Amino acid sequence: MPVRVGIPRYLAYFSYYPWWKTFFEELGLEVITSSPTTKRTLDDGVAEAVTDACIPIKLYHGHVVELKDKVDFIFVPRLVKVRKFFTETFCPKFLALPDLLRASINDLPEILDTRVDLSQGPFELFRISKEVGERFGAGLSRISRAYLLACKALRRYRNLMLGGMLADEALEHMENGGGTNREQKRELTIAVLGYPYLIYDNFINLDLVNKLRKMGADVVTAEMVSPRKMLREAKRLPKQMFWHYSNRAMHAAYYYMNRKRVDGIIHVTAFICGPDAMLDRLMEIESRHYDQMPFLTISIDEETGSGGVDTRLEAFIDMLKRRRVQE
Amino acid sequence: MKLTFPHMGYSYVAFKALINDLGYEAVVPPEPSKRTMDLGVRYSPEFACIPFKVLMGTYLETIEMGAEMAISSGGVGPCRAGYYGVMHQKILNELGYDFEVLIFEPPQSDYLDFIKKLRRVKPRGMSWRVFIQVLKKNYSKLEAIDQIEHLMYRIMPYEINKGDTYRAFNKALNMLDEARTKEEIEDALWEGRKIIARIPQDRSRNPLRIGIVGEIYVVLEPAVNFYIQRTLGEMGVYTDRSIWLTSYTQKNVIVEGKIGEHDIHQMAHPYLNEMIGGHGINSIGETVIYANQGYDGMIQLAPFSCLPEIMAKGIMPRVSREVGIPVLTIFIDEQTAAAGVITRLEAFLDLLKRRREQKAQEACNA
Numbered sequence: 001m002p003v004r005v006g007i008p009r010y011l012a013y014f015s016y017y018p019w020w021k022t023f024f025e026e027l028g029l030e031v032i033t034s035s036p037t038t039k040r041t042l043d044d045g046v047a048e049a050v051t052d053a054c055i056p057i058k059l060y061h062g063h064v065v066e067l068k069d070k071v072d073f074i075f076v077p078r079l080v081k082v083r084k085f086f087t088e089t090f091c092p093k094f095l096a097l098p099d100l101l102r103a104s105i106n107d108l109p110e111i112l113d114t115r116v117d118l119s120q121g122p123f124e125l126f127r128i129s130k131e132v133g134e135r136f137g138a139g140l141s142r143i144s145r146a147y148l149l150a151c152k153a154l155r156r157y158r159n160l161m162l163g164g165m166l167a168d169e170a171l172e173h174m175e176n177g178g179g180t181n182r183e184q185k186r187e188l189t190i191a192v193l194g195y196p197y198l199i200y201d202n203f204i205n206l207d208l209v210n211k212l213r214k215m216g217a218d219v220v221t222a223e224m225v226s227p228r229k230m231l232r233e234a235k236r237l238p239k240q241m242f243w244h245y246s247n248r249a250m251h252a253a254y255y256y257m258n259r260k261r262v263d264g265i266i267h268v269t270a271f272i273c274g275p276d277a278m279l280d281r282l283m284e285i286e287s288r289h290y291d292q293m294p295f296l297t298i299s300i301d302e303e304t305g306s307g308g309v310d311t312r313l314e315a316f317i318d319m320l321k322r323r324r325v326q327e
Numbered sequence: 328m329k330l331t332f333p334h335m336g337y338s339y340v341a342f343k344a345l346i347n348d349l350g351y352e353a354v355v356p357p358e359p360s361k362r363t364m365d366l367g368v369r370y371s372p373e374f375a376c377i378p379f380k381v382l383m384g385t386y387l388e389t390i391e392m393g394a395e396m397a398i399s400s401g402g403v404g405p406c407r408a409g410y411y412g413v414m415h416q417k418i419l420n421e422l423g424y425d426f427e428v429l430i431f432e433p434p435q436s437d438y439l440d441f442i443k444k445l446r447r448v449k450p451r452g453m454s455w456r457v458f459i460q461v462l463k464k465n466y467s468k469l470e471a472i473d474q475i476e477h478l479m480y481r482i483m484p485y486e487i488n489k490g491d492t493y494r495a496f497n498k499a500l501n502m503l504d505e506a507r508t509k510e511e512i513e514d515a516l517w518e519g520r521k522i523i524a525r526i527p528q529d530r531s532r533n534p535l536r537i538g539i540v541g542e543i544y545v546v547l548e549p550a551v552n553f554y555i556q557r558t559l560g561e562m563g564v565y566t567d568r569s570i571w572l573t574s575y576t577q578k579n580v581i582v583e584g585k586i587g588e589h590d591i592h593q594m595a596h597p598y599l600n601e602m603i604g605g606h607g608i609n610s611i612g613e614t615v616i617y618a619n620q621g622y623d624g625m626i627q628l629a630p631f632s633c634l635p636e637i638m639a640k641g642i643m644p645r646v647s648r649e650v651g652i653p654v655l656t657i658f659i660d661e662q663t664a665a666a667g668v669i670t671r672l673e674a675f676l677d678l679l680k681r682r683r684e685q686k687a688q689e690a691c692n693a
Contacts, residue, residue, distance in 0.1 A: 050641030052632075052658065078601060087403040087436070092603035095405065096638035099599045103645040115601075239413050242404025242604075274634040277374035278410050285417050 002030045003136065005112070006071030008063035009034045011056060011094070012079055014167045014196035018153040018174060020075060023129065026146030027138050032071050034063040037203040041066065046302060048105050054270045055301055056197050057093050057100075059204065064101055068108055075112045076101060079244075084119040086240040088247055091275055125151075161223040166209060167200035188217040188320050191256040193249045193283070194268035194276075196223070198300065205268055206306045208298065208313070212266075215317045220262060222252035229255055243275040253283050257290035263320045264294035266313075271301030294320055329354050330448075331394035333382050336547040337472050338572050340504045345465040349458075350450045354394040356385045359550040363388055368661050370418055376630035377660055378544035379411055381551060386415060390426055398448065401432035406605035406635055408544075464509050470573045471516040475499045478523050480567070483560030484534035491526040493557060498522055532563065535679050538617035539568040540610040541628035542636050545659050546570050552628055552657075553665045555672075564676065567622075569613040570606065591616065598646050599639070607635025611646055618652035624679045625652055631660035653678060 005024050007013065017033075024031050034041075037059055045062030067074055076098045079090050089095070098113035114132055118124045126147055133143035153174070160170035190212055198205055199221055209219050222230075233254035234240065234247070241247050249267075256262045267283055269276040280297055287295040296316045298309060331354040332342045339355055346353035357363070359381045367384030386397055402409025412430030419426050429448070434441040449458050479496040486492045499519025506515040537559060545552050546568055556566050592602075595612035602608055614625050627643065629636030640656050647654045655675045657668060 050637060052637045052640060080601070087409075089405050092405050092605075092607060092634040092638050095601045095603045096599060096607070096642070099601070100638055100641045103598070103642040113600075237413075238416075239401075239410070241410060242406075272374050272632050274374070274376075274407055274632055277372040277376075277379075277632070278407060278414055281372040281414065282417065285421055 002028060004030045004032055004071040006067035006074045007033045008060055010060045010063045011197050014200045018157040019150045022153040023146045023150035026149055027133055027136055034066045037201050054273050056270055071109055073110050073112045078113050078115045080117040081119040087242055088244055089242055091243050162226060164224055186216050186218045188263045190217045191220050191262040191265045193222055193253055195245045198268045206309050211313060222248045225252050225255050246275045246279045257293050266296045268298050271299055329394045331356055331389040331397045333399055334359060334385055337476060340472055341465050341469040344468060348461045354389050354392050356389050364661050374632050376633050378630055390424055396427045396429055398429050401430040403436055404604055468512050471503055471512055473571045473573050475519045478520060480556050480560055482523055484563050484565045485528040485530055485532055487527045487529050489561055495523045495526050534563050534565040536565045536622045538622045538625050539566055540613045542630055542633050543570050543606055545628045545630055553668050598642050603635045603638055605635035607639045610639040611642060614646055615650050618650040625654040627654055627656040629658055631658045
């Protein structure tokens with residue numbers, strides 16, 4: 001029986017899953033992904049995680065709980081730096097994640113807490129892959145092949161998202177094909193910004209994206225802006241933030257506001273998210289300087305009901321439509 | 328020009344002197360009060376941490392007092408404190424104030440920027456040599472303040488008349504406040520130490536020993552942490568904290584030899600294997616160190632929603648179990664009330680006392 005490695009379907013999953021899956025499968029491991037987030041995941045997570053943590057961390061605990069009896073390893077990479085960009089790193093919650101899981105969940109299988117710091121040089125990712133591959137007894141040629149295929153898969157995934165697909169659509173397309181015909185242009189375009197694990201997880205964001213589409217708005221996200229364009233916008237910040245995903249969201253916000261690509265911006269944030277306390281206010285302040293760009297914050301926690309969110313979304317969309325007519 | 332700075336414990340004495348020595352007018356920020364908090368909370372993001380809100384309030388209060396510029400420190404993250412400067416500036420501008428927040432980033436991150444900012448605060452006509460002397464002199468004042476504060480907490484649990492030590496400390500602080508030259512600072516420190524050490528004490532007591540770790544601002548600012556060290560001291564508890572502005576004690580005084588950053592990280596290693604910003608890793612490592620030194624308990628102080636300390640808190644139960652030291656975590660926000668904290672402290676002290684008695688009994692039986 002092949003070694004089973006579990007991948008929690010949360011946090012960085014939405015950014016790097018094709019890479020991980022391809023790599024591990026090419027090494028001959030069986031990849032088991034936890035099922036999409038449900039109420040059960042949330043309850044498990046809330047029960048296990050430290051009370052003061054934000055929902056995403058709790059949900060991640062829930063996904064790990066689901067996997068822990070089914071696999072030999074759980075892959076929880078410690079993401080430290082994924083690019084060399086000022087002092088950018090990840091939220092402390094990402095940095096301490098493997099340690100936190102070990103301290104709070106009992107009877108865990110071994111946690112594969114590969115440290116990922118890509119600021120060291122261009123071959124760092126290969127070196128890390130080699131380390132992981134050797135851990136599972138693979139030879140250099142096999143690792144190289146897996147590495148190249150993994151990078152290719154990630155490139156494809158990113159290109160699909162650049163082309164306007166959401167994470168789940170892109171993953172679906174890579175697995176089964178189909179779904180390429182982009183839907184017709186709707187009346188409004190709204191940028192939904194925030195962390196991938198809030199925007200692409202339809203349970204926790206209360207199906208926000210699909211709701212917006214039904215209300216007649218096209219949705220664009222940070223993943224639909226090319227890295228080059230984002231970096232160009234980075235200069236607008238007096239000092240770059242320390243958190244990778246926050247920087248991405250802010251740069252994307254600048255891009256959409258500055259280039260007038262959208263009718264409004266919705267910032268999705270998790271209740272008590274630390275970096276977002278800064279990011280949210282910054283976006284709000286900046287949106288006023290760009291032609292009074294309409295700006296809405298949707299904050300999500302364990303108790304958020306869909307009723308409240310629906311009402312706010314409807315009001316926001318109505319306002320945008322009126323604004324359109326007035327112009 | 329009227330300059331101000333964040334209020335952090337008793338350090339204002341040294342910062343005031345520094346600004347005055349440079350020939351500016353120092354606007355001494357008032358000790359954080361209910362009003363500071365109200366002002367800060369009104370204009371800060373809801374989930375910003377308490378230091379952010381207090382600083383916001385402090386800036387607004389000092390603006391009323393006529394301050395034109397604030398000097399504060401930056402950081403390289405991932406703790407949010409490093410981004411305070413940008414946010415405070417943006418929010419104050421939004422409110423329509425013409426007030427500058429000058430942030431000194433750690434010099435190793437950008438030497439040029441650091442020098443540029445030094446040049447901005449260096450008065451025209453003052454040579455770099457004199458400028459550096461002034462900085463050095465006032466740094467020694469800061470060190471002296473840390474020393475007498477440290478001494479106060481060591482003497483406090485033994486004082487016979489409640490409040491003596493604190494009164495003596497204030498006297499010493501005033502003397503330091505009045506000291507102008509390097510020699511005067513040395514003399515004031517010498518005299519101050521004598522005043523504090525000479526209050527009537529009962530050395531036969533064997534007080535509980537508690538180590539205090541956590542986020543730097545809430546550990547250092549008594550007005551925010553409900554004067555926790557003084558409260559505990561007057562309850563007859565010996566407290567030691569790991570964080571000092573000059574980290575003087577960390578390098579020189581801490582019991583049993585020198586303990587540096589590196590050792591703290593080594594100690595935290597089995598539990599937390601990554602720098603997570605702020606003092607997160609220190610909280611873990613220092614807990615292990617205090618436990619090894621035979622302390623009875625630990626108190627972790629942190630602002631509500633503090634990123635590094637929440638992670639530390641999540642890992643703390645495991646540390647506590649494995650090194651055998653009880654840990655009380657207190658998260659502080661604008662809603663936290665003194666009465667609640669005192670009750671929790673009293674319960675914690677009861678637990679520590681019982682634990683000590685149990686241990687003594689076990690030792691007898693064995």
